[in-house]
Amino acid sequence: MKIKRFFAKDMRTALLQVKEELGSEAVIMSNKKVAGGVEIVAAIDGESSPSTASQRLNKPQQPAQSQYTQMAAPAAPAGRRQLDDDKVSLQTSAEGGRSMTKRFANMLKQYSHGADDEPQHRAENEDSLSALLNRQSSTGHKPHSNHQPHSNRQSLGNQQSSGNHQSSGNQQSHGSLDSAFARETGLSKLIAEDRRVERPTPRLDPTRYDRGRENPQSKGSDAEMETMREEMTSIRRLLEHQVSGLMWQEVERREPLRAMLIKRLERMGVSAELADQMACYIPEDTKPARAWKALLALVADQISVTQKDILKRGGIVALLGPTGVGKTTTVAKLAARAAMEYGADNVALVTTDTYRIGAHEQLSIYGRIMGCPVRVAKDSSELADVIYQLRNRRLILVDTAGMGQRDVRLSEQLDTLMQESGSVINSYLVLPATAQRKVLQETIEHFRRIPLSGCILTKLDESLSLGEFISVVIQNALPVAYIANGQRVPEDIVIAQPKYMIAKANELLEKSTENEPHYWNSDSEGL
Known part of the structure; x- marks a missing residue:
């Protein structure tokens, strides 16, 4: 081979x-x-x-036959x-x-x-x-x-x-x-x-997904799946509601006093989370009237207030907040209190509210009545110049422009002023007692972009419940400086006291439930 x-x-x-x-x-x-x-x-x-x-x-x-003949020719007859x-x-x-x-x-x-x-x-x-x-x-x-x-x-x-x-x-x-x-x-x-x-490798068709999307049957199946998903979501919510109701019934059966305290705090306006936390500290064998007073005292201990009075400390104080919460009236009340105690020469008023027509006219009238100078600042540079001119005053009150809680341009200007000029500005957030709890929470979250020294409660006389404000300040650990409960200048403003706030909240609750016999009334005196 x-x-x-x-x-x-x-x-x-x-x-x-x-x-x-x-x-x-x-x-x-x-x-x-x-x-x-x-x-x-x-x-x-x-x-x-x-x-x-x-x-x-x-x-x-x-041919094969001739070959065979040639091969077989020499053979013997016996082997044919x-x-x-x-x-x-x-x-x-x-x-x-x-x-x-x-x-x-x-x-x-x-x-x-x-x-x-x-x-x-x-x-x-x-x-x-x-x-x-x-x-x-x-x-x-x-x-x-x-x-x-x-x-x-x-x-x-x-x-x-x-x-x-x-x-x-x-x-x-x-x-x-x-x-x-x-x-x-x-x-x-x-x-x-x-x-x-040489077998070619199969190639993917990039249009197969588009064909799947354009298929009317797939669209119909997607719609059916969406409908089924919505039904499952509604069933889940219904089950959660029923389970929560069963759990609450179990709490009422095992701990009736705690359940009654939680309901009463929620009726006052306190959030469900805070009410549940506070009610856990009250023993179950306590009498209802005594348990309610103990619970109010416990809530009052959770409210923080400012350690120093604004008037006694002095300096530069700016009031921030949404429009219509009573910043200008609060500035006039504080200025009148300071002028009565330290003299009008030691008090100055500054306004940056140039957006509303005649906004600074109201503060100018208060200044003329009290004998205090009033300045207008259009921007941060003018505000810095005015503060420098009034640096010898004991108390400078700044009335800022009222804007929504989602607009913090002025707050950013004050933050820039503190960083550039070195002036120490104590910012206080003005919150109305008539606002909803979610509105108050959103306002605090937006204005906290600058350091807040505390807050001032206004329009207490117009409110029907005070639990919303109490819940917000406790959950955010925001100190309360003053409480304004009227329009009179300078009478309707007091230094914040936790016991006073709790007593006022309980009073508003009893007024709203006086025609409901299943709620008991209690006296909050002695708190």
Whole structure:
């Protein structure tokens, strides 16, 4: 057996080299891809050579019957039965060889017909050598490879004619059958491997998601899912409400005093969280009237107030807050108190409210009545100049422009003034007692962008409950400085006291529940 290794740039060129050097009877032993191309190891029987192989293809073979006659002529008459059996067996093998050779001839015939006959025989000879050669020729891009297939096709055509001539002779030896079978097996493996390498990778379709979105069935399913989600949400809320009701019933059954105290604090306006926390400190065996007074005292202890009076401490005091909370009236009350105690020469008023028509006129009238100077500052630079001119005054009260709790431009100006000029400004937030708890909480959160020294409660005389304000100042730990309970200047303003605030809140609660017999009344005196 003769074995030889071939190197080529592609599989087609390597196969042509094998056919040219070893003939069509060569067997492909192995193939693999290497750097620069492919490597094929082919082999042929030692008795055969390229010249003898070509001669064998061109020389017509004798019929199988004549060959058998020549082989059986020297045999003895006694062994004729055995020779007859061998004849039958050889004829059967020859028929198998003819079918194998015919198939290989069809493969070569398909390749010789070219690209025109390729679609016709593709289904029958998909694993043939011509299909592999056609794929290799279609993938080639270099110019010098365009002339090579023509000559190779001619040589293959000659081989095809010789192969057809062999098949018409109906003779084949056992060695030729084995070689043909080995060639077909090697070529099939080679073609299968080449197809596996050249199989293109599937690409994702980027429009499949758009098609899914445009599908009306998907839109309908999305609407159904949204409806189901809403129903599940409503069911969940209903269950939560029922469970909370059951839990509250359990609290009322086990701790009736605590449940009554929580309800009463909530009726006062205190938040549910704070009411629950405060009621936990009251023992369950305490009498109701005594328990309520103890609870009010406990709430009063949680309210913080300023340690120093604004009038006694002096300095620069700015009142901040939303529009309409009573900043100007509170400034006038504090100025009148300071003028009565320290003299009008030690008090000065400054207003920055230039947005409303005639806003500074009200403060100017109060200043003329009290004999205190009144200045107007349009921006932060003018405010800094005015404060510097009035630096010898004991108390400078600044009335800021009333803006919503979501607009803190003036607060930012005061913060910038403190950083640039070095002036210490004590800012107090003015909160009305008539506001809702959420409004008060939002106001504190927005104005806390600057340091707050405390707050001043106004419009207590117009309020129906004080629990909202108490809850907010306790939860935010905001000290209370003054409480304004009327429009009179300077009478209707007092220094904040926690007991006074709790007593006022309890008084408002009893007024609102005096016609409800299931609530008990209690006297908050002695607190």
